[in-house]
Amino acid sequence: MNKVIITVLGKDRPGIISQVSNILYELGCNLENVNQMILQSQFAGFFIVDPPPDKDLEMLSQTLIKKTTASGLSIHVDTIDGGKIGKEPLKGETFLITTIGPDQKGLVARFSSIIARHNVNIENLKAVFKGGRDPNANIMSYQVFITQDIDTAKLFEALRQTAEELDLDIRIQHKNIFNAINKI
Amino acid sequence: MFEDHEIISTIEMVKNENLDVRAVTLGVNLFDCISHDLEMFKKNIRKKIITHARNLVTMCDAVGEKYGIKVVNKRISISPIALVGACFSSDQMVDIAHELNAIAKLVNIDFIGGFSALVEKGIAPGDQALIDALPSALAQTERVCASVNVATTRAGINMDAVLAMARAIKKAAELTSDKDGIACAKLCVFSNIPQDMPFMAGAYLGVGVADAVINVGVSGPGVVKRAIEKNLEAHPNLTLGDIAEIIKKTACKVTRVGELIGREVAQNLNISFGVVDLSLAPTPTVGDSIGEIFQALGLTNIGVPGSTAALAMLNDAVKKGGAFASCHVGGLSGAFIPVSEDLNIANAAHKGFLSIEKLEAMTSVCSVGLDMVPIPGDITIECLAGIIADEMAIGMINSKTTATRLIPVPGKKAGDKVYFGGLLGEARVMAVPNLNLCDPFVRYGGQIPAPIHSLKN
Numbered sequence: 333m334n335k336v337i338i339t340v341l342g343k344d345r346p347g348i349i350s351q352v353s354n355i356l357y358e359l360g361c362n363l364e365n366v367n368q369m370i371l372q373s374q375f376a377g378f379f380i381v382d383p384p385p386d387k388d389l390e391m392l393s394q395t396l397i398k399k400t401t402a403s404g405l406s407i408h409v410d411t412i413d414g415g416k417i418g419k420e421p422l423k424g425e426t427f428l429i430t431t432i433g434p435d436q437k438g439l440v441a442r443f444s445s446i447i448a449r450h451n452v453n454i455e456n457l458k459a460v461f462k463g464g465r466d467p468n469a470n471i472m473s474y475q476v477f478i479t480q481d482i483d484t485a486k487l488f489e490a491l492r493q494t495a496e497e498l499d500l501d502i503r504i505q506h507k508n509i510f511n512a513i514n515k516i
Numbered sequence: 517m518f519e520d521h522e523i524i525s526t527i528e529m530v531k532n533e534n535l536d537v538r539a540v541t542l543g544v545n546l547f548d549c550i551s552h553d554l555e556m557f558k559k560n561i562r563k564k565i566i567t568h569a570r571n572l573v574t575m576c577d578a579v580g581e582k583y584g585i586k587v588v589n590k591r592i593s594i595s596p597i598a599l600v601g602a603c604f605s606s607d608q609m610v611d612i613a614h615e616l617n618a619i620a621k622l623v624n625i626d627f628i629g630g631f632s633a634l635v636e637k638g639i640a641p642g643d644q645a646l647i648d649a650l651p652s653a654l655a656q657t658e659r660v661c662a663s664v665n666v667a668t669t670r671a672g673i674n675m676d677a678v679l680a681m682a683r684a685i686k687k688a689a690e691l692t693s694d695k696d697g698i699a700c701a702k703l704c705v706f707s708n709i710p711q712d713m714p715f716m717a718g719a720y721l722g723v724g725v726a727d728a729v730i731n732v733g734v735s736g737p738g739v740v741k742r743a744i745e746k747n748l749e750a751h752p753n754l755t756l757g758d759i760a761e762i763i764k765k766t767a768c769k770v771t772r773v774g775e776l777i778g779r780e781v782a783q784n785l786n787i788s789f790g791v792v793d794l795s796l797a798p799t800p801t802v803g804d805s806i807g808e809i810f811q812a813l814g815l816t817n818i819g820v821p822g823s824t825a826a827l828a829m830l831n832d833a834v835k836k837g838g839a840f841a842s843c844h845v846g847g848l849s850g851a852f853i854p855v856s857e858d859l860n861i862a863n864a865a866h867k868g869f870l871s872i873e874k875l876e877a878m879t880s881v882c883s884v885g886l887d888m889v890p891i892p893g894d895i896t897i898e899c900l901a902g903i904i905a906d907e908m909a910i911g912m913i914n915s916k917t918t919a920t921r922l923i924p925v926p927g928k929k930a931g932d933k934v935y936f937g938g939l940l941g942e943a944r945v946m947a948v949p950n951l952n953l954c955d956p957f958v959r960y961g962g963q964i965p966a967p968i969h970s971l972k973n
Binding site: 430432455460504507512513516 | 517518519520522523524525526527529530531582583584585768769772773775776841
């Protein structure tokens with residue numbers, strides 16, 4: 333069977349990772365990747381596992397759901413493509429697009445649409461809108477991977493124009509500048 | 517992905533704290549341009565400089581745009597003209613300065629440095645011709661910068677050269693009396709001149725370096741000041757040792773930015789990368805000032821008691837942070853205290869907190885010297901030479917670079933306002949005690965011998 337991705341959602345509390353990983357261990361799954369994040373009070377975790385040959389998707393899903401129902405977690409299990417070995421990685425560069433300014437409805441929708449329209453992939457997005465007067469309390473930061481075939485100037489121009497219309501300060505910087513300053 | 521505070525602090529450094537790359541300076545070796553024929557020499561240097569510098573400005577702008585960090589000044593340094601043009605007369609040297617000025621305009625850079633001579637142990641005919649040409653060359657051009665090294669720790673001080681430079685400075689000021697003696701703002705007298713410095717007016721390309729090289733001057737006084745202020749706001753009980761650590765860490769970040777951008781420019785131009793100069797270089801902009809760092813450190817103004825100690829700590833912390841960040845450090849690498857180029861320092865001098873004597877004392881612990889100091893135009897040549905000699909002695913004895921960039925402003929007295937414009941800034945003429953003296957000391961000439969600690973072999 334292909335690799336499996338298990339998505340775990342629920343109210344954050346101590347022990348979620350422990351509970352899920354122990355169930356997977358008992359099922360004989362090999363854990364390949366785990367990532368988790370907490371948005372406000374909500375936990376979201378992603379587990380990519382290589383299941384043993386005798387366990388099918390249905391069985392994994394049923395077991396996980398059954399053993400976590402009482403703890404209020406929502407579980408989704410699906411197969412994934414294991415990745416095509418030998419595939420050439422795309423050539424390109426990673427930029428950070430950061431906007432700072434007043435909170436308005438539809439900000440993420442508008443900016444992500446521009447990025448999508450230019451066929452650019454968002455690798456990571458962080459958006460915090462706390463309102464109030466502190467400019468640093470309302471920030472969006474998109475980490476995007478721009479491949480060589482993308483018209484960068486056109487994308488940046490569109491982003492800057494939208495930021496200006498929305499009265500946002502926008503910075504578009506290659507990620508290496510953040511590495512240089514922050515990662516020693 | 518980066519943490520929120522990493523993204524915010526990086527953006528704030530650029531947006532609010534004036535972080536930029538102060539200078540990307542392309543060094544071009546002109547030794548293969550030498551000719552006894554002036555026209556041929558001019559043709560050769562034009563071809564060589566333009567070949568290397570054609571795309572310098574556009575490349576710096578493109579790399580600056582990519583990282584969101586502005587490269588403020590793009591400049592060129594060249595082999596000392598007194599060496600590569602040693603066979604020419606002083607009139608021909610002036611002609612060369614015009615050619616360099618035209619080349620600078622053509623490739624759209626603001627300054628070209630290297631109209632220079634190295635005379636710490638004697639003046640050769642080419643050196644003399646260049647020194648004689650300095651006043652006219654600097655008065656008649658806008659973008660040519662000159663420097664003359666009159667002392668080293670290994671050679672001592674050439675007092676004949678010191679006196680000659682005092683004369684040249686006075687004459688250069690007189691020739692630009694309608695512009696507050698601005699020609700002198702493009703002329704530095706050095707002890708232990710670095711051969712890889714990217715900053716003007718002293719930048720030139722040394723004889724022992726590559727055919728073409730990119731050197732980078734970082735900036736960041738505003739970043740250092742805010743780092744001190746923010747940390748003191750959060751932790752009012754910090755000791756000076758803690759603050760030195762904060763400066764060191766900040767300098768490290770600033771240096772890494774400079775090296776990142778310098779290396780990419782060099783790589784894209786297919787030119788070797790030289791050094792990062794770690795100097796904290798101020799501008800006349802509020803928030804981009806070395807003087808303000810002194811206030812952040814708890815001193816009323818730069819120049820009050822405690823200033824030399826504060827500068828020593830600042831200079832050392834900058835060096836340590838920068839040296840950790842990069843293996844290729846050179847140039848001056850320390851803190852600049854140019855009077856007219858730093859609004860806060862200019863104001864401190866005007867208000868009486870900073871005297872020229874205190875300024876001189878402070879130069880014994882930082883990386884430059886009496887820099888961009890407007891002084892009364894009626895100062896005697898002997899007194900001016902004496903000030904230069906004193907500054908050179910500090911550099912010679914302490915095995916460090918010192919320099920003077922003094923502007924004896926024609927027709928102006930202490931307290932009068934002078935305006936140079938742009939990065940050169942504005943200030944009030946600083947008082948110089950005993951400026952009418954004509955003591956014979958500097959007229960004895962000859963060589964002040966090298967100090968005992970120069971005998972290292």
